[in-house]
Amino acid sequence: MAKTKTLPARSQVKAADTWNLSSLFSSDKAWERAFASWEKKIAGYKKFRGTLGESAEQLAACLKFDSKLDRESERLAYYASLKTSEDTADSRYQAMMARFQNVASRAGQEASYIRPEIMAIPVAKFREFLDDRALKRFRLMLKRMRRYKRYTLGRREEKLLAMQSEMSGATNRIFSQLNDADLKFGTLKNEKGETVELSSATLSVFLQSPKRTVRKAAFHQYYEQYQGHENTLAATLAGSIHRDVYYARARGYDSALSAALFPDNVPATVYDNLISAVRANLPAVHRYYDLRRRKMKLKDIHHYDTYVPILSKLEKKHTWQQAVDVILDSLAPLGSEYTAVLKKGLEGRWCDRYPNRGKRSGAFSAGSYDGDPYILMNYQPTVLDHVFTLTHEAGHSMHSYLSSKHQSFEYYGYTIFVAEVASTFNEQLLSRHLLARTRSKQERAYLINHDLDAIRGTIIRQTMFAEFEKITHAMAEAGEPLTVESFKRVYRELLEAYFGPDFAIDDELSLECFRIPHFYRAFYVYKYATGLSAAIALAQRVTEGGKRELDDYLGFLKGGCSKYPLDLLRGAGVDMEQPDAVNTALEHFGKMVDELDSLL
Numbered sequence: 149m150a151k152t153k154t155l156p157a158r159s160q161v162k163a164a165d166t167w168n169l170s171s172l173f174s175s176d177k178a179w180e181r182a183f184a185s186w187e188k189k190i191a192g193y194k195k196f197r198g199t200l201g202e203s204a205e206q207l208a209a210c211l212k213f214d215s216k217l218d219r220e221s222e223r224l225a226y227y228a229s230l231k232t233s234e235d236t237a238d239s240r241y242q243a244m245m246a247r248f249q250n251v252a253s254r255a256g257q258e259a260s261y262i263r264p265e266i267m268a269i270p271v272a273k274f275r276e277f278l279d280d281r282a283l284k285r286f287r288l289m290l291k292r293m294r295r296y297k298r299y300t301l302g303r304r305e306e307k308l309l310a311m312q313s314e315m316s317g318a319t320n321r322i323f324s325q326l327n328d329a330d331l332k333f334g335t336l337k338n339e340k341g342e343t344v345e346l347s348s349a350t351l352s353v354f355l356q357s358p359k360r361t362v363r364k365a366a367f368h369q370y371y372e373q374y375q376g377h378e379n380t381l382a383a384t385l386a387g388s389i390h391r392d393v394y395y396a397r398a399r400g401y402d403s404a405l406s407a408a409l410f411p412d413n414v415p416a417t418v419y420d421n422l423i424s425a426v427r428a429n430l431p432a433v434h435r436y437y438d439l440r441r442r443k444m445k446l447k448d449i450h451h452y453d454t455y456v457p458i459l460s461k462l463e464k465k466h467t468w469q470q471a472v473d474v475i476l477d478s479l480a481p482l483g484s485e486y487t488a489v490l491k492k493g494l495e496g497r498w499c500d501r502y503p504n505r506g507k508r509s510g511a512f513s514a515g516s517y518d519g520d521p522y523i524l525m526n527y528q529p530t531v532l533d534h535v536f537t538l539t540h541e542a543g544h545s546m547h548s549y550l551s552s553k554h555q556s557f558e559y560y561g562y563t564i565f566v567a568e569v570a571s572t573f574n575e576q577l578l579s580r581h582l583l584a585r586t587r588s589k590q591e592r593a594y595l596i597n598h599d600l601d602a603i604r605g606t607i608i609r610q611t612m613f614a615e616f617e618k619i620t621h622a623m624a625e626a627g628e629p630l631t632v633e634s635f636k637r638v639y640r641e642l643l644e645a646y647f648g649p650d651f652a653i654d655d656e657l658s659l660e661c662f663r664i665p666h667f668y669r670a671f672y673v674y675k676y677a678t679g680l681s682a683a684i685a686l687a688q689r690v691t692e693g694g695k696r697e698l699d700d701y702l703g704f705l706k707g708g709c710s711k712y713p714l715d716l717l718r719g720a721g722v723d724m725e726q727p728d729a730v731n732t733a734l735e736h737f738g739k740m741v742d743e744l745d746s747l748l
Contacts, residue, residue: 155347171518172518173223191258226514264300274290332373346370350528382662389404425731426611434650502525510524536575543570544567555706561708565675571683572679609646
């Protein structure tokens with residue numbers, strides 16, 4: 149009998165394949181000592197209470213104290229979070245994270261007076277404060293804070309909201325534990341007859357199998373678990389949406405969407421224009437699905453047929469080192485300093501490389517001010533998309549690295565809106581690099597197929613997600629019930645629109661809305677779509693330009709949050725308030741569909 153392939157326990161993973169978190173803390177004991185010290189300092193907030201309007205010097209002293217504690221808190225949070233990600237079933241680190249969250253909630257309560265007191269400073273006095281040298285470091289932060297004046301409550305109300313922070317995160321934690329630790333998907337035979345454990349991490353491998361029966365079986369077996377827990381998942385997702393609506397209403401925003409867009413100073417037209425532009429270009433997407441169906445010689449096309457390369461017999465295998473090498477070569481246009489730093493990180497221990505039992509699914513970059521910009525991967529050497537995922541996360545990590553080197557702690561933390569530009573920019577360079585080195589029509593077709601799927605997954609799919617978030621939040625705001633059936637109905641209607649009339653939509657696919665982690669941090673996914681659109685334009689600008697264009701882009705990476713996202717992007721060379729970048733990306737998609745059709 150063939151031996152069943154199972155994921156190794158965390159203790160069985162080679163140290164060289166794991167990240168080294170010593171840039172944060174050398175050990176759990178070191179974390180405990182720092183945690184105890186940080187917890188004691190929280191009482192220091194009391195000495196500033198009721199004094200922030202007295203002088204610029206007193207306000208500066210409070211903000212310096214708050215910033216110092218925030219910086220210590222960030223290190224503690226990142227270590228605990230990354231340890232939890234290694235094995236989500238490890239109760240030691242669940243407890244560590246829970247303890248941190250409990251004390252962080254208390255710290256938030258103790259500091260909750262800061263914003264209301266700053267908001268209460270009279271306009272004339274506040275202007276005088278801003279001109280004082282004592283507040284130079286915090287001037288931009290204070291200006292941004294005052295934008296929230298109309299949405300800031302009194303001291304008592306702010307403290308009550310702060311006290312809710314741990315409770316409000318319950319839906320996210322419930323989903324994470326259920327999705328990453330408790331759901332068990334069983335085993336399945338792959339196209340080689342090997343029995344492999346099915347999980348969120350290995351699903352992508354099954355869906356890229358050249359054997360349709362394997363893809364179909366994996367899809368249905370995987371979604372059986374979600375169907376069996378659909379009521380729990382629907383209640384959890386509804387709870388997350390109602391939380392968003394509650395906080396928006398409590399603060400006086402027009403809607404949950406308005407509240408989400410306000411921090412980045414992004415007008416709602418950017419969100420709405422994205423949906424409109426993608427909707428207008430859906431015929432090209434439908435044409436691509438039909439091309440897939442024809443070239444794969446299928447009678448009908450299902451969702452499980454959309455991830456396997458059309459040229460499935462052309463295997464593109466990359467060991468970890470081969471992936472690192474090709475990524476570094478592709479990023480040469482960004483200069484030797486950029487690639488040297490990244491080489492040291494990817495060949496060293498920035499990355500937690502391979503799947504293990506209980507490990508958080510997917511991939512992410514976790515860059516903090518005082519630690520290395522760590523990367524979690526569940527790398528599969530036979531999945532070309534994982535090479536693109538690695539360069540994507542490396543883009544985030546280098547963004548963190550450069551921002552932390554060139555900005556103070558208060559301004560290094562870039563927003564998600566610009567983060568997705570830095571990551572997908574790297575993907576664009578990798579794609580260009582691979583296409584420039586193709587030796588046959590077949591290989592070119594393979595890579596164009598990949599590029600089409602990247603745009604489909606990042607611009608088209610994420611826009612569909614963004615529309616789902618907008619609709620379901622509007623339902624909650626209108627008092628409409630959020631149930632299993634209402635979620636599935638809305639999602640089914642979007643599937644039919646985005647996949648087209650000739651696409652065979654399995655009933656189980658409506659359950660997909662319950663397994664998307666980003667839905668528990670609403671109005672996030674649209675930034676993937678705008679990010680890739682901007683990245684396509686900027687990659688062209690840098691590769692076809694000279695020193696000025698490169699300097700503009702590197703300046704953008706070094707900018708952190710020293711400007712609002714749209715302003716940072718204008719400095720890099722693209723204006724996202726206009727629909728040009730999105731339309732250009734989608735026109736590019738249509739042209740690639742035509743080229744792929746001619747190549748196959």
